Amino acid sequence: MLTARKARPAKLCQYIKADGNFCRSPALRRRRYCHRHIEQRRRECRLARYRTIAKLRADAEEEQKSYVRMADVMLKSPPLKKMILKYFDDDTLRDTFGLNPDGSRL
Numbered sequence: 369m370l371t372a373r374k375a376r377p378a379k380l381c382q383y384i385k386a387d388g389n390f391c392r393s394p395a396l397r398r399r400r401y402c403h404r405h406i407e408q409r410r411r412e413c414r415l416a417r418y419r420t421i422a423k424l425r426a427d428a429e430e431e432q433k434s435y436v437r438m439a440d441v442m443l444k445s446p447p448l449k450k451m452i453l454k455y456f457d458d459d460t461l462r463d464t465f466g467l468n469p470d471g472s473r474l
Contacts, residue, residue, distance in 0.1 A: 381405055432464075439465040 381391035381402035393402035401409065442448040453461070453471050461467040466474050 435464050
């Protein structure tokens with residue numbers, strides 16, 4: 369004959385909703401949250417990562433524009449133009465300042 373066994377209490381999701389209450393859905397095994405809130409957290413982390421990458425790209429583009437603006441100012445002065453062309457290699461002139469080795473714009 370089968371004996372009745374008590375079920376072990378299930379852990380509940382520890383996500384705190386906007387109203388301040390816990391989710392109270394059963395949590396997944398060896399996890400603190402239910403499936404819905406694990407997926408929600410995963411999406412939030414992915415979006416945060418994409419936002420960070422987008423911000424870094426925007427900052428890099430702005431920095432590149434500032435180098436070009438700085439080169440524009442420096443190229444108006446012949447001594448500074450000579451210094452730039454003398455001390456920076458061709459790759460740096462092209463990639464950073466947007467200049468050809470002869471000092472003309474790309």
